[in-house]
Amino acid sequence: xxxxxxxxxxxxxxxxxxxxxxxxxxxxxxxxxxxxxxxxxxxxxxxxxxxxxxxxxxxxxxxxxxxxxxxxxxxxxxxxxxxxxxxxxxxxxxxxxxxxxxxxxxxxxxxxxxxxxxxxxxxxxxxxxxxxxxxxxxxxxxxxxxxxxxxxxxxxxxxxxxxxxxxxxxxxxxxxxxxxxxxxxxxxxxxxxxxxxxxxxxxxxxxxxxxxxxxxxxxxxxxx
Amino acid sequence: xxxxxxxxxxxxxxxxxxxxxxxxxxxxxxxxxxxxxxxxxxxxxxxxxxxxxxxxxxxxxxxxxxxxxxxxxxxxxxxxxxxxxxxxxxxxxxxxxxxxxxxxxxxxxxxxxxxxxxxxxxxxxxxxxxxxxxxxxxxxxxxxxxxxxxxxxxxxxxxxxxxxxxxxxxxxxxxxxxxxxxxxxxxxxxxxxxxxxxxxxxxxxxxxxxxxxxxxxxxxxxxxxxxxxxxxxxxxxxxxxxxxxxxxxxxxxxxx
Amino acid sequence: xxxxxxxxxxxxxxxxxxxxxxxxxxxxxxxxxxxxxxxxxxxxxxxxxxxxxxxxxxxxxxxxxxxxxxxxxxxxxxxxxxxxxxxxxxxxxxxxxxxxxxxxxxxxxxxxxxxxxxxxxxxxxxxxxxxxxxxxxxxxxxxxxxxxxxxxxxxxxxxxxxxxxxxxxxxxxxxxxxxxxxxxxxxxxxxxxxxxxxxxxxxxxxxxxxxxxxxxxxxxxxxxxxxxxxxxxxxxxxxxxxxxxxxxxxxxxxxxxxxxxxxxxxxxxxxxxxxxxxxxxxxxxxxxxxxxxxxxxxxxxxxxxxxxxxxxxxxxxxxxxxxxxxxxxxxxxxxxxxxxxxxxxxxxxxxxxxxxxxxxxx
Numbered sequence: 001x002x003x004x005x006x007x008x009x010x011x012x013x014x015x016x017x018x019x020x021x022x023x024x025x026x027x028x029x030x031x032x033x034x035x036x037x038x039x040x041x042x043x044x045x046x047x048x049x050x051x052x053x054x055x056x057x058x059x060x061x062x063x064x065x066x067x068x069x070x071x072x073x074x075x076x077x078x079x080x081x082x083x084x085x086x087x088x089x090x091x092x093x094x095x096x097x098x099x100x101x102x103x104x105x106x107x108x109x110x111x112x113x114x115x116x117x118x119x120x121x122x123x124x125x126x127x128x129x130x131x132x133x134x135x136x137x138x139x140x141x142x143x144x145x146x147x148x149x150x151x152x153x154x155x156x157x158x159x160x161x162x163x164x165x166x167x168x169x170x171x172x173x174x175x176x177x178x179x180x181x182x183x184x185x186x187x188x189x190x191x192x193x194x195x196x197x198x199x200x201x202x203x204x205x206x207x208x209x210x211x212x213x214x215x216x217x218x219x220x221x222x223x224x
Numbered sequence: 225x226x227x228x229x230x231x232x233x234x235x236x237x238x239x240x241x242x243x244x245x246x247x248x249x250x251x252x253x254x255x256x257x258x259x260x261x262x263x264x265x266x267x268x269x270x271x272x273x274x275x276x277x278x279x280x281x282x283x284x285x286x287x288x289x290x291x292x293x294x295x296x297x298x299x300x301x302x303x304x305x306x307x308x309x310x311x312x313x314x315x316x317x318x319x320x321x322x323x324x325x326x327x328x329x330x331x332x333x334x335x336x337x338x339x340x341x342x343x344x345x346x347x348x349x350x351x352x353x354x355x356x357x358x359x360x361x362x363x364x365x366x367x368x369x370x371x372x373x374x375x376x377x378x379x380x381x382x383x384x385x386x387x388x389x390x391x392x393x394x395x396x397x398x399x400x401x402x403x404x405x406x407x408x409x410x411x412x413x414x415x416x417x418x419x420x421x422x423x424x425x426x427x428x429x430x431x432x433x434x435x436x437x438x439x440x441x442x443x444x445x446x447x448x449x450x451x452x453x454x455x456x457x458x459x460x461x462x463x464x465x466x467x468x469x470x471x472x473x474x475x476x477x478x479x480x
Numbered sequence: 481x482x483x484x485x486x487x488x489x490x491x492x493x494x495x496x497x498x499x500x501x502x503x504x505x506x507x508x509x510x511x512x513x514x515x516x517x518x519x520x521x522x523x524x525x526x527x528x529x530x531x532x533x534x535x536x537x538x539x540x541x542x543x544x545x546x547x548x549x550x551x552x553x554x555x556x557x558x559x560x561x562x563x564x565x566x567x568x569x570x571x572x573x574x575x576x577x578x579x580x581x582x583x584x585x586x587x588x589x590x591x592x593x594x595x596x597x598x599x600x601x602x603x604x605x606x607x608x609x610x611x612x613x614x615x616x617x618x619x620x621x622x623x624x625x626x627x628x629x630x631x632x633x634x635x636x637x638x639x640x641x642x643x644x645x646x647x648x649x650x651x652x653x654x655x656x657x658x659x660x661x662x663x664x665x666x667x668x669x670x671x672x673x674x675x676x677x678x679x680x681x682x683x684x685x686x687x688x689x690x691x692x693x694x695x696x697x698x699x700x701x702x703x704x705x706x707x708x709x710x711x712x713x714x715x716x717x718x719x720x721x722x723x724x725x726x727x728x729x730x731x732x733x734x735x736x737x738x739x740x741x742x743x744x745x746x747x748x749x750x751x752x753x754x755x756x757x758x759x760x761x762x763x764x765x766x767x768x769x770x771x772x773x774x775x776x777x778x779x780x781x782x783x784x785x786x787x788x789x790x791x792x793x794x795x796x797x798x799x800x801x802x803x804x805x806x807x808x809x810x811x812x813x814x815x816x817x818x819x820x821x822x823x824x825x826x827x828x829x830x831x832x833x834x835x836x837x838x839x840x841x842x
Contacts, residue, residue, distance in 0.1 A: 071404040088405040126554035127561035129584030142571040171389030189289030
C-alpha cells in the first residue's frame with residue numbers, strides 16, 4: 001500500500017468522522033432535549049430505540065441499512081433524486097450509517113447534560129422574558145456545553161473505529177468508502193501484516209489519546 | 225478420545241490396519257475449517273462421510289484469510305478447505321501442513337447475475353454505464369481476481385473503475401445484488417445455481433485463471449487416520465458428485 | 481385597578497390548593513405560612529410556571545382568566561421571580577446575568593437604571609466580571625434581585641430568597657432590597673415562613689395554612705391576634721409596635737425610644753432622632769409583674785393594662801395582651817402565674833421586656 005493510498009484512507013476516515021459528528025450533533029440534540037424534558041409515556045420507548053445501536057451487532061444494523069439505503073428503501077428514493085440507484089457505496093450513505101450507529105454515544109451525554117441543570121435555569125429565563133427558543137439557545141445549550149464536548153468526542157471516535165456497518169454498506173471503494181478499519185481488515189486478510197500493524201497501532205494511539213483527553217476534561221470540570 | 229487416537233496412531237504405524245478400515249470400525253473425529261463460500265457443499269460432504277464411516281465431522285466456517293490466521297495461531301483444526309491456493313501453499317511452506325497432502329478439491333465458476341432479472345449475456349455489463357457491478361475484493365478473494373480478469377478480457381477498452389463495488393467476500397457480493405444496491409454482480413456460479421438458467425450468464429472458464437480451491441491436511445493431524453480418511457473421501461466420486469451439483473467444476477486430480 | 485388579584489384552586493396529588501386574595505399593587509405583600517402550605521405553588525401559578533384553574537390579574541393586566549381562556553406564557557408576563565436559590569446562570573458572569581433580564585424586558589427599554597447603575601445600587605459593581613460560582617450566598621442573591629429588577633417587572637415574586645443567608649447579611653440585604661424596591665416602585669409578593677422577615681418586610685400580610693387563606697391585613701394587627709398562633713407559630717409569636725427615636729445615648733451606645741409616652745432603650749438602632757421605627761417584641765421575651773420591680777437588670781419596664789388572657793389548652797402556658805398607652809404587646813406566661821397573680825382583663829401590670837428587635841424604619 002502506497003503512501004498516497006494511505007493518506008487517502010486517513011483523510012477519508014477523518015472526513016467521515018467529522019461530517020458524521022456534525023450530523024450527529026444536529027440530529028442528536030433535539031432527541032436528547034425531548035428525552036430530557038418530556039413526560040410522555042413514549043419516552044422510554046424512544047430512549048430504547050435510540051440506544052439500540054449500543055447492543056445490536058453492527059451486522060444487524062448493516063443489513064437493515066443495506067436494505068433501507070437500497071432501491072426499495074428510502075435511501076434509493078433519495079438517491080433517485082440525483083439520478084442514482086442507491087445510497088449504499090456512497091460517502092453520504094456511509095454518513096447515514098455512521099450516524100445511526102453512533103447515535104447513542106451522542107444522545108446520552110447530551111441528555112445527561114440537559115437533565116443535570118434541571119428546569120430552574122429555563123424557568124428563570126422565562127420569567128426574565130426569554131421565549132422557549134431563546135432560552136434553549138442562550139441558556140440550555142451553553143449550560144450543556146460539557147455534555148456536547150463529550151458527545152462530539154465520543155461520536156467522532158466511535159465513527160473512526162466503526163467497522164461492521166461500513167463493511168456491509170460501503171463496498172470498499174477507494175476515496176469514497178474505504179476507511180481505515182476496513183483497510184486494516186483487508187490488510188490482515190491479504191496477509192500484509194506489516195501495514196496492518198502500522199495502521200492498527202495508529203488507531204490504538206488515537207483511541208488512547210481520546211480517552212485521556214476525556215478523562216482530563218472530566219477531572220478539570222470536577223475541580224472547577 | 226485422545227488416548228484412543230494415540231492407540232490408533234500406533235496401529236497405523238505398525239501397518240496392521242488400513243486407516244479406512246480403522247475409521248469405520250471405531251468412531252473417530254475430524255475437525256475441518258472451511259471457507260465460507262463452500263460451506264453448503266462441505267456440510268453435505270461431511271454428512272455423507274459420517275454416514276459412510278461412522279466418524280464425526282466438526283466443521284467451522286470463516287473467510288480464508290481468517291482461518292489461515294487462526295491456523296498460524298495454532299487453532300485446533302485437522303483439515304483446511306481453502307477458497308484459494310495461496311493460503312494452503314503458505315501453510316505448507318511454513319511447515320504447518322503435511323507436505324504433499326494439498327490438492328484442488330473444487331474449481332469455482334463465475335456467473336453474471338442481475339438479482340433475478342434475465343441475463344442474456346455479457347452485453348449487460350456495458351448496457352447502462354450507471355449500473356454498479358458488485359465483485360468480490362480482488363485483493364482477498366479469487367472470485368474477485370477472476371472477475372477483474374474476465375472484465376478485462378470481455379471489454380478491453382472499457383473502464384469499469386468507478387462502477388465496481390467490492391464485497392469482502394463472495395457472499396457479501398451476492399448480498400449487494402440481492403438487495404438491489406448493485407444492479408449487476410459477478411458472483412459464484414454455486415450461489416446462483418438454484419436460479420432459473422436464464423437469470424445468470426456463466427462466464428466461460430477461459431476468460432480468467434482457474435478459481436482453484438485447495439484442501440490441505442494440517443500438521444497436527446498428520447497421525448489422525450480419520451482426517452486422512454476424510455481427505456480421501458473428498459477426492460472420491462461421492463464427494464465429486466456433490467461438488468458438481470453445487471456448481472463447481474471437476475477437480476484437478478493432482479498432489480498425491 | 482392597581483391591585484394584584486389571584487384566585488387559584490386545584491390539586492396536586494394529596495395536596496389541595498384553594499386560594500384567593502386581593503392586595504394592593506404597591507409595597508410588599510407577604511404570603512405567610514408554614515412550609516408546605518402552598519405558598520410557592522401560588523407564586524409559580526402567578527408567574528405562569530405552573531398552571532392551575534383560576535384567574536391572575538396584576539395591575540390591570542390579565543395574566544390568566546380561565547373564563548376567557550387566557551393563559552399568558554411566563555415570558556409574556558413580566559413577572560420578576562427571585563427563587564430561594566439564587567439560580568444565576570452559571571455560564572454567564574455577573575454583568576451578563578444582569579444584562580440577560582434587561583435585554584429581554586417587555587417595558588420601555590430606555591427607562592430605569594442601567595446595568596452599571598443597578599450593580600452600584602446593589603453594591604456588586606466590583607463583582608461584575610466574576611462567575612456566579614465565585615460569589616458568596618449574599619452576593620448571589622443580590623445579583624438575582626438586580627437581574628429580576630432590571631427586567632422591569634410589573635410584579636416581583638420572591639420565594640424566601642434570603643433563607644440561607646446568615647443573620648447580618650440577611651439584614652443588610654433586606655434593607656438594600658427595600659430601598660431599591662421603593663425607589664423603582666415595583667410591587668412585590670414575598671413568600672416567607674419566618675416572622676422576623678415578615679416583620680421587616682411586610683406592608684400587607686396574607687396568612688396561609690393548608691392551601692388556603694386564613695386572614696389578611698396589616699402585620700401589626702395580625703401579630704396581635706392570639707388565635708392565629710396555629711398559623712404564625714407559637715415560638716415566634718409576638719407583636720409589632722411603632723416607636724419614635726427620641727435620643728441617642730453615646731455613653732452607653734443605646735438609643736432611647738418613645739413608645740406611647742414611655743421610654744425604651746435599645747442598642748444598635750440605625751435611625752435618626754425623630755424617625756419612626758418598627759419594633760418587634762416576642763411574647764416569650766415579656767414577663768409581667770404587679771408592681772414596678774427594683775434592683776433588676778432589665779431596663780425596659782412598661783406599665784399597662786391587661787386586655788386579654790387566653791389559656792392554652794394542654795400546655796402550662798397562657799397568652800396575655802397588655803395595652804401600653806395604645807400599643808399592644810403580648811406576654812407568654814404560665815397559667816399558674818395567671819392564677820396566682822390574679823391576672824384578668826383590666827388589671828394594671830408592668831411588662832418586663834427582655835429583648836426587643838429593631839425591624840425597620842417606618
